[in-house]
Structures are given as structure tokens and as C-alpha cells.
Amino acid sequence: MYFLTIISLFFIIFINHTFPQEPDSYGVHDHSLSRPYTNIFSTSRSYWHLTGNTLATDRFIRLTADTQSRTGGLWDTIPVSYPDWELQVHFKVHGEGGNFFGDGFAIWYVRDPKLTGPVFGYADHFCGLAIILDTYPNTNDDYTNTYPFISAVINNGSLHYDNNRDGRDITVAGCEAAFRGRDLDTRIAIRYQDNRLIVYTDIEGVNSWAVCFIVDNVHLPTHYYFGFTAATGELSDNHDIISVYTYQLNSNEDREKEDRKNIIPSAPSSTMGNTTNHTPKSSKSSALKIFFIVSLLVIICLIGIGAFYYMKQRRYHSSRLY
Numbered sequence: 001m002y003f004l005t006i007i008s009l010f011f012i013i014f015i016n017h018t019f020p021q022e023p024d025s026y027g028v029h030d031h032s033l034s035r036p037y038t039n040i041f042s043t044s045r046s047y048w049h050l051t052g053n054t055l056a057t058d059r060f061i062r063l064t065a066d067t068q069s070r071t072g073g074l075w076d077t078i079p080v081s082y083p084d085w086e087l088q089v090h091f092k093v094h095g096e097g098g099n100f101f102g103d104g105f106a107i108w109y110v111r112d113p114k115l116t117g118p119v120f121g122y123a124d125h126f127c128g129l130a131i132i133l134d135t136y137p138n139t140n141d142d143y144t145n146t147y148p149f150i151s152a153v154i155n156n157g158s159l160h161y162d163n164n165r166d167g168r169d170i171t172v173a174g175c176e177a178a179f180r181g182r183d184l185d186t187r188i189a190i191r192y193q194d195n196r197l198i199v200y201t202d203i204e205g206v207n208s209w210a211v212c213f214i215v216d217n218v219h220l221p222t223h224y225y226f227g228f229t230a231a232t233g234e235l236s237d238n239h240d241i242i243s244v245y246t247y248q249l250n251s252n253e254d255r256e257k258e259d260r261k262n263i264i265p266s267a268p269s270s271t272m273g274n275t276t277n278h279t280p281k282s283s284k285s286s287a288l289k290i291f292f293i294v295s296l297l298v299i300i301c302l303i304g305i306g307a308f309y310y311m312k313q314r315r316y317h318s319s320r321l322y
């Protein structure tokens with residue numbers, strides 16, 4: 001009996017960790033992609049489009065090669081018609097660079113597919129969700145996080161993604177994830193259900209999902225498009241997408257009936273930009289203030305001591321004269 005319970009528990013844990021999607025969810029062919037890619041791209045009815053320098057080989061779809069100044073994209077051309085979904089992506093980021101490589105790639109759920117621009121190869125002021133797998137910190141600011149770093153940005157079109165600050169001011173959540181240059185399979189899962197966004201990673205080669213971050217109160221409409229983009233500048237890397245599996249998740253009745261097409265993307269206001277980034281700066285400036293105050297007190301004390309001895313010496317000489 002105990003043995004059976006332990007075995008059942010083991011299977012429950014195994015299933016939960018191996019497949020983050022709901023057991024009654026189902027895969028959606030239109031939004032999925034796996035080898036052999038020739039079957040997908042050789043037909044005129046293909047659901048997926050390649051943009052820029054992206055190349056499809058028989059083993060992977062290379063958004064950018066490990067070469068400077070490349071931009072590429074892979075876009076699903078069918079909008080997502082259901083409110084709750086999960087996207088599982090098998091990817092590989094690797095290259096020759098030892099200390100200098102970049103910049104990573106982005107996974108999109110956006111209103112306007114196939115645009116190009118400065119945000120990992122996609123347009124700034126975008127409308128929708130970006131999950132950014134950033135491999136290189138672009139600034140010397142004293143970040144407390146180690147790169148590679150995975151972050152979520154939700155934009156209604158009004159926010160500017162500042163590459164110089166790695167988008168920190170508008171990032172809603174993130175986690176460190178050493179996915180670059182791994183010989184193991186590296187995977188990410190993005191689940192959006194009941195206004196909750198969860199990002200999982202599987203980068204340790206043990207076929208197990210680990211939670212990267214959870215954000216509640218995330219509002220995303222239906223009828224946006226999935227896409228993947230990457231761009232190289234002075235720094236470069238191979239950014240490869242190997243497979244994409246999309247699952248339609250169970251939605252509650254209200255959510256299913258609701259017309260979610262015109263929902264404006266929104267999320268709780270950025271917390272990382274306000275806390276993680278500014279803490280080191282403010283602690284630096286307070287340390288500087290304390291240093292000045294202490295220095296001033298020491299100088300005042302020294303002047304005081306000097307004046308005291310000067311007066312004492314003067315009194316001594318005056319008493320000797322009389």
C-alpha cells in the first residue's frame with residue numbers, strides 16, 4: 001500500500017515537472033513547429049514565416065549566425081484565438097565568443113508580427129508580451145543579477161525598451177538562467193492562464209521544469225501572434241530555435257465567452273527597474289554622503305584640537321613673559 005502511494009506520488013511529481021501544461025490541454029498544430037522543417041517551409045500554406053537573415057537547416061532554425069550585424073525572425077502567421085495557452089520552446093544559444101557574445105533572443109506574443117527594429121530585432125514600442133533571453137549586460141551599472149537573464153516585458157505600445165539598460169525600467173519579472181553554450185537541451189515554457197504568467201526553464205538536462213518567475217494580473221488579448229527574433233551587433237552568437245509546441249489550456253466559462261480581442265496589454269507596474277537597479281546607486285550615494293560627513297567631522301575635530309593647543313601654547317608663553 002505504502003509502496004503504491006509512493007509510486008503514485010512519484011508519478012504525480014514527475015508529470016508536474018515534466019509537462020507544465022494542464023493534462024487536459026491539447027497541442028495546436030498551427031502554432032507548433034518541429035523537424036523536419038522542409039515540410040513546413042516548402043508549402044505555400046506554411047504557417048511560419050522567416051524574416052531577415054534567418055536560415056532553416058534540417059536540424060535548427062537559425063535566427064542569427066555567430067556573425068556581426070545580423071537580424072532574423074521566425075513568425076507564426078496564424079493569430080492565437082484562445083485566451084489561455086502555453087508555449088514550449090527548445091532552443092540553443094552558442095558561439096565562439098569567450099567573454100564577449102550576444103545579445104540573446106526574444107520570444108514574442110504581439111499584435112504586429114514580422115516587424116523589425118532595435119529590440120532584439122523587433123520594433124520598439126511594441127504591443128504585447130516579450131520574453132527576453134538576454135545573454136549580455138549592456139551597461140556597467142552594478143546589477144545584482146548574473147547574465148544570461150530571462151525577463152518579461154508587457155507593453156501597450158507606449159513604453160520604450162532601453163537597450164542600454166537592458167530594458168530594466170520596464171521589466172516586470174525575471175530570473176537568472178545559464179542557458180548559453182550548453183551541450184544539453186535547453187528549453188523554456190511560457191504559460192499564460194487566468195491572467196497569470198509563468199515562465200519555466202529546463203536547462204539542466206534532467207527533463208524537469210523549474211519556475212523562473214510568476215506574475216499575476218497580466219492582461220493579454222487574443223488574436224496576437226507568436227514570434228522569435230534575434231539581432232547581433234558588435235557582439236554575436238548563434239541563436240537557434242529547434243522546436244515550438246503550443247498548447248491550448250483550459251479556460252473558465254466566463255473567459256471563454258468574453259470577447260478578449262481588444263484587451264490592452266497590461267501588467268503590474270515594473271518592480272525590478274525601481275528596486276534592483278536603483279538600490280546600488282542610492283547605496284553608493286549614501287556611502288559618499290557618509291564619507292563626506294565623517295571627513296568634515298574629522299577636519300573640524302583637527303581644527304579644534306589645533307586651536308586648543310595653539311591657545312594653550314599662547315597662554316604658556318604669555319605667562320612666561322609676565
Ligand SMILES: [Ca+2]
Nearest residue numbers: 134136137138
Ligand atoms: Ca543585453
